[in-house]
Amino acid sequence: MRGRLVLLVVVVGVGLGSAATARAQTPYPPTPANCSINNGQAVPRGGLVPLNCLSLLFNRTYLISFSQSPAVSLGSARTDAAGTLNTSVRIPSTAHAGAATITLQSGTDVHQFGITVAGASTGGGVGLPKTGQEIERYSIWGVVLVLIGTALVTYSRKRRRTKATVDASV
Numbered sequence: 001m002r003g004r005l006v007l008l009v010v011v012v013g014v015g016l017g018s019a020a021t022a023r024a025q026t027p028y029p030p031t032p033a034n035c036s037i038n039n040g041q042a043v044p045r046g047g048l049v050p051l052n053c054l055s056l057l058f059n060r061t062y063l064i065s066f067s068q069s070p071a072v073s074l075g076s077a078r079t080d081a082a083g084t085l086n087t088s089v090r091i092p093s094t095a096h097a098g099a100a101t102i103t104l105q106s107g108t109d110v111h112q113f114g115i116t117v118a119g120a121s122t123g124g125g126v127g128l129p130k131t132g133q134e135i136e137r138y139s140i141w142g143v144v145l146v147l148i149g150t151a152l153v154t155y156s157r158k159r160r161r162t163k164a165t166v167d168a169s170v
Contacts, residue, residue: 033111037102042118046093051085053104058083060106066092067101091117
């Protein structure tokens with residue numbers, strides 16, 4: 001009986017020891033990943049951009065996705081023994097200019113990084129579409145008409161007074 005008890009303690013101890021070793025590989029709280037996407041520059045639509053990350057879980061495959069509307073999978077990449085990931089991803093050509101998110105996911109380990117998608121390069125630049133009305137022109141005409149109306153009313157009242165004064169004196 002005593003031999004079985006010792007054997008049970010040894011088996012449980014080995015199991016707990018290996019579990020503690022496995023947990024020691026992933027520190028808690030996890031270290032935030034440090035990623036550089038296109039060296040911090042705005043990413044071009046349809047372009048191949050470098051993605052370099054440090055402090056990820058080591059020897060893991062990460063799914064890489066691009067989140068705008070709609071989200072697009074950019075593939076996957078594997079980290080090395082130091083938790084470093086170096087790869088290149090192609091930004092979808094359908095991406096619109098502005099803010100977007102790159103997501104790296106390996107199981108429950110998820111990291112998101114904000115990026116800026118550059119607009120189309122057309123030499124002269126792309127401005128915003130013209131919307132609304134040109135109210136300046138109408139406002140100026142409105143002010144001019146109000147001033148003319150005021151001048152006419154003032155002139156007609158002055159004329160009536162002058163006429164009334166002339167009629168009263170006769």
